[in-house]
Amino acid sequence: MKLVRSLQVLLGIAAVVSGIMLYNLLKVAQWPLFSFKGILAMLPELGLVFEAFELEHSAKANKLRSEANDRREEANNLRDQANQILEERNALAAENNELKRQLDTERNQHLAAIATHIQRPQTRAEVNAARLRTFIGNPVVVFNADDSRWGNTPNIVEVSNQNILTLFQPAQTGSRAFAVSADCNDIELTEVPQGACPIRIKINRRYGTDLQLGEITRWEDRNVPAAEPRFDRDGAAYSAQFNKPGSPETRSLFVYPSRDGSNSFQLQASTGETFIGNNKEISIRFLAKQVDFLSEGFRRGNAGTGASPFPLFIC
Secondary structure (H helix, E strand, O other): OHHHHHHHHHHHHHHHHHHHHHHHHHHHHOOOOHHHHHHHHHHHHHHHHHHHHHHHHHHHHHHHHHHHHHHHHHHHHHHHHHHHHHHHHHHHHHHHHHHHHHHHHHHHHHHHHHHHHHOOOOOHHHHHHHHHHOOOOOEOEEEOOOOOEOOOOOEEEEEOOOOEEEEEEOOEOOEOEEEEEEEHHHEEEEOOOEOOEOOEEEEOOOOOOOEEEEOOOOHHHOOOOOOOOOEOOOOOOEEEEEEOOOOOOEEEEEEEEEOOOOOOEEEEEOOOOEEEEOHHHHHHHHHHHHHHHHHOOOEEEEEEEOOOOOOOOOO
8 A cells, every 4th residue: 555655646746747847848839729738738647647546446445355355254154163063053952862862762661660560460350350341242151150051141231440240131032131240350251252252251259139120122221210010029929948958048939920910920039030931931940940059959948839820830
């Protein structure tokens, strides 16, 4: 800049001197043409002056462009640094996420191992209940504790949270609907399919008393008010008592006639079974149940007959 300024000063002085000399020369030579020719004569010197100033402006512009380029380069460097920092931050975040994932996996594995060690083993009732819940709605083959088989195949309708199984036998021709419950700890399961029954159940002990459900054919209808009984419970057409020597256990069988005088009877056993049929069917079922009791060690005791519009073939 100092060099440009010095050059400008020198050119200015030279232009002024040259102008003065030309002025004096033209003034002596021919005055009328002085003004116009003087201006023409001074144009080169004026051009030099303008050039000198133009040089100064060009130098300033070049300096500013250089500074702008420097600033752009600095900005680019800063952007590169920012991008590098962002990449490093992303890499650290990815590493942190991976470490967290590994930590969560390891923690879950330890928790699972701890749970396995402290988990209470399932009881027999819980195991049986879990298996039975997969068969709700299916019919089953049922055996009593003495291995005698039920003549029908009830449906599994409920397994409660207390592991109580409920079997439902819908009403059929000659029989009424009933439900039997058993604690899942007192049953034995055998997953051997037989016909439409996927499993077999042996009930070693029943839970509570059997539920008599009248003429319903669906478990959902169990809360519907039942119709008035069709049989005369005030007077049995036949009854028999059974005792087991040396034991307080007893068994009983009762046959009730139809109230309308039709050939229809109801057999009720103290063990919970109920059967409805005509005089022949009820006699056969009575004798079959009597054989069951005798085979269990019971002896027939008191027996009696009552009013019956149709003969019973019971001895």
